[in-house]
Amino acid sequence: MLLILQPRDKSARLKNHYTWTMKQLFSVPNLLSLGNLLCGCIAILNVIDGNIGIAVYLVMIACVFDFLDGFAARGLKQGSPMGKELDSLADMVTFGVVPGMVMFQMIGYANPTGLWGRGSGISEWLPYIGFMVPLFSALRLAKFNVDTRQSESFIGLPTLANALLICGLPILFGLNDSGAFFFNGRTYILNDYLPRVMESLSAFEVALREFWHSQITLAIVTVVMSVLLVSPIPMFSFKVKSLKWKGNEIRYLFLALAASLFVVLKLGALPLVVVAYILLSGIYALTKRQSKVEL
Amino acid sequence: MKLFTIPNIITLGNLFCGCLAIVFAFNGNLVWAAYLVGIAAVLDFLDGFVARALKQHSPIGKDLDSLADMVTFGVVPGVVLYHLMRTSLQWSDPGFMFPSSNQFGDLWVGGNLNQPFETIHLLPFTAFLVTLFSALRLAKFNNDTRQSDSFIGVPTPASSILICSIPLILYHQVGLQNFGGELFDLHKVDGPLFELIGHADWTWHYVALSLIMSYLLISEIPLFALKFKSFKLRGNELRYSFLAAAVVMMVLLKFIALPLIIVLYILLSVVNNLFAKKNAPDSSTAG
Numbered sequence: 001m002l003l004i005l006q007p008r009d010k011s012a013r014l015k016n017h018y019t020w021t022m023k024q025l026f027s028v029p030n031l032l033s034l035g036n037l038l039c040g041c042i043a044i045l046n047v048i049d050g051n052i053g054i055a056v057y058l059v060m061i062a063c064v065f066d067f068l069d070g071f072a073a074r075g076l077k078q079g080s081p082m083g084k085e086l087d088s089l090a091d092m093v094t095f096g097v098v099p100g101m102v103m104f105q106m107i108g109y110a111n112p113t114g115l116w117g118r119g120s121g122i123s124e125w126l127p128y129i130g131f132m133v134p135l136f137s138a139l140r141l142a143k144f145n146v147d148t149r150q151s152e153s154f155i156g157l158p159t160l161a162n163a164l165l166i167c168g169l170p171i172l173f174g175l176n177d178s179g180a181f182f183f184n185g186r187t188y189i190l191n192d193y194l195p196r197v198m199e200s201l202s203a204f205e206v207a208l209r210e211f212w213h214s215q216i217t218l219a220i221v222t223v224v225m226s227v228l229l230v231s232p233i234p235m236f237s238f239k240v241k242s243l244k245w246k247g248n249e250i251r252y253l254f255l256a257l258a259a260s261l262f263v264v265l266k267l268g269a270l271p272l273v274v275v276a277y278i279l280l281s282g283i284y285a286l287t288k289r290q291s292k293v294e295l
Numbered sequence: 296m297k298l299f300t301i302p303n304i305i306t307l308g309n310l311f312c313g314c315l316a317i318v319f320a321f322n323g324n325l326v327w328a329a330y331l332v333g334i335a336a337v338l339d340f341l342d343g344f345v346a347r348a349l350k351q352h353s354p355i356g357k358d359l360d361s362l363a364d365m366v367t368f369g370v371v372p373g374v375v376l377y378h379l380m381r382t383s384l385q386w387s388d389p390g391f392m393f394p395s396s397n398q399f400g401d402l403w404v405g406g407n408l409n410q411p412f413e414t415i416h417l418l419p420f421t422a423f424l425v426t427l428f429s430a431l432r433l434a435k436f437n438n439d440t441r442q443s444d445s446f447i448g449v450p451t452p453a454s455s456i457l458i459c460s461i462p463l464i465l466y467h468q469v470g471l472q473n474f475g476g477e478l479f480d481l482h483k484v485d486g487p488l489f490e491l492i493g494h495a496d497w498t499w500h501y502v503a504l505s506l507i508m509s510y511l512l513i514s515e516i517p518l519f520a521l522k523f524k525s526f527k528l529r530g531n532e533l534r535y536s537f538l539a540a541a542v543v544m545m546v547l548l549k550f551i552a553l554p555l556i557i558v559l560y561i562l563l564s565v566v567n568n569l570f571a572k573k574n575a576p577d578s579s580t581a582g
Contacts, residue, residue, distance in 0.1 A: 085433070142355045142359040
C-alpha cells in the first residue's frame with residue numbers, strides 16, 4: 001500500500017508554489033461578474049418555465065454588472081487574467097445560453113408556417129435550432145478573447161447586442177414580463193386568449209404578427225444572428241477617446257436614433273436598436289473602406 | 296483563424312449536450328439530463344484527445360472548451376440540484392405547494408399568484424452556488440500554470456458527475472419514477488432501496504452538498520489527474536489502482552458507484568498528498 005502511494009505525482013512539489021488567496025478569488029470585479037452569472041441562471045429558470053418576457057430585464061441587469069465589473073477592475077486596479085476569464089464565462093451563460101433558451105421557447109410557442117402543421121416532425125424539432133445561438137456565442141467569445149485587434153472596434157456582432165436583440169423580441173411581439181400578451185391596455189394569457197387578441201387587430205397587424213411570430217421567421221433570425229456573431233464585419237464600439245462630433249458622427253447618429261426609437265416603442269425598441277446598430281456599422285465599414293481607396 | 300476545426304466541433308457538441316440537458320432538466324427529466332452530461336463528459340475527453348492527435352491545438356480551442364464546460368459542468372449541475380431541492384421540498388411536506396410553473400411567474404420561478412411568498416422558496420437557489428463556484432474554478436484553472444499534471448481543487452466534470460448521479464440512483468436503483476419526465480406519482484415507487492432512503496427528507500442534504508461542492512471546487516487540495524504519460528505500472532500505481540477500484544465498484548453497485556468513485560478519488564488524493572508531504576525532500580531532490 002505504501003508503494004502504491006509513493007509520490008510520483010508532481011503534486012508533491014506543489015506546496016511551495018504560489019497559492020490563490022480568497023481575496024483574489026472574491027475581489028470586487030469578480031463578485032460583480034458572479035452577479036452577472038447569477039442573473040443569467042435566474043433568467044434560464046424563468047425562460048424555461050415559460051416566463052420569457054422577464055429575460056430582457058435580467059439581461060439588462062446583467063449588462064449593468066458586465067459594465068461595472070470592467071469599470072471596477074480598472075478603477076480599483078484589480079484587473080487580472082482570471083477576472084477576464086470569469087467575465088467571459090459569465091457572458092457565455094448570460095449572453096449565450098439565455099438568448100438560446102428564449103429562441104428555443106419562442107419557436108416552440110410560435111405558429112407553424114403553412115408548410116407544416118403543429119405537432120408535425122419539423123414543427124417539433126425546429127425549436128432546437130435556437131441552440132445555434134449559444135454555440136456561435138461560444139465561438140464568438142473564444143475568438144474575441146484571443147483576438148488582439150478588437151480593442152477599439154468589435155469584429156462581428158458582440159454577444160451582448162445579440163442577447164439584447166433576441167431577449168427583446170418577446171417584448172416587441174407584445175409579450176410582457178409575465179409572458180402574457182399585452183394589447184390595447186389589456187393583458188392576455190399566452191395562447192389561451194390569442195384568437196380573441198387577433199380579432200381585435202387590423203388585418204395588417206395580424207399579417208405582421210403572423211409573419212414575425214412564425215417558426216420559420218424566427219429560425220431565419222436565429223441563423224442570421226448566429227452568422228453575424230462570427231462574421232468579420234467591423235462594428236463600432238463605445239470606447240471613445242474624445243466626445244467631439246468629428247470622428248464620432250456614427251456614434252451620435254446611433255444614439256439619437258436609439259433615443260427616438262425608445263421614446264416611440266419603449267422597451268420594444270430594443271431589437272430595432274440593435275438592428276440599427278448592425279446597419280450603421282455596415283454603412284460605417286463601407287464608407288471607411290471607400291475613404292481608404294480615395295487615400 | 297480557423298473556427299471549425301474537428302476538436303472545436305466536438306467541443307460544440309459538448310455545449311449542445313449541455314443546452315439540451317438544461318431543457319431536459321427543466322421538463323423534469325433529470326435522468327436524461329444526467330445521461331447528456333455523461334455524453335458531454337465523453338466529448339470533453341475526446342476534444343482534447345483529438346486536438347493532441349491531429350496537432351490542432353489552438354488558443355481558441357482551449358477557450359471554447361472552457362466556455363462549453365461552463366455550461367455543461369457549471370450550469371447543468373446547478374439546474375439539476377435546483378430541481379432536486381424543489382422536488383424534495385414538495386415531498387417533505389405534502390401540504391406544501393411549491394409555486395407551480397405558470398405564465399404569471401414572479402422573479403423566482405413560477406411564483407404562483409395564489410401562493411404567498413415564503414423565504415423557503417428561495418432555498419433551492421443555493422443550488423446555483425455550484426454554478427458560481429464552477430465559474431471561479433474554471434477561471435482559476437485556465438490561469439494556473441501549476442495545474443498541468445495534477446488538479447488543484449475538484450475538477451468541474453467530477454463535481455457534475457457526482458451531482459448528476461443522484462437522479463440516476465433515485466430513478467434506477469431507489470425506484471423513484473419521478474425523474475423520468477413524468478408527473479409526480481409517488482405510487483409508482485417500488486425498489487429495494489426505497490425503504491432505506493426513499494422516505495428521507497433530503498432538502499438540507501442537498502443544500503449541504505452544494506456548499507461542500509462549492510468549497511471543494513475552489514479548494515487548494517491537489518488531486519491527481521488521469522493523464523497517462525506512459526502506460527507502465529511504475530509511476531502509475533495510483534492511477535491504475537483507482538481505475539481498478541472504480542471498475543469493480545461500477546460492476547457491483549451500478550450508479551451508486553458514481554458518487555463513491557468521486558469521493559474515493561478525493562480521499563485517495565488527500566492520502567497521497569499526506570505521504571507526498573512526508574517524502575517531500577526525496578521528491579525535491581529527484582525533481
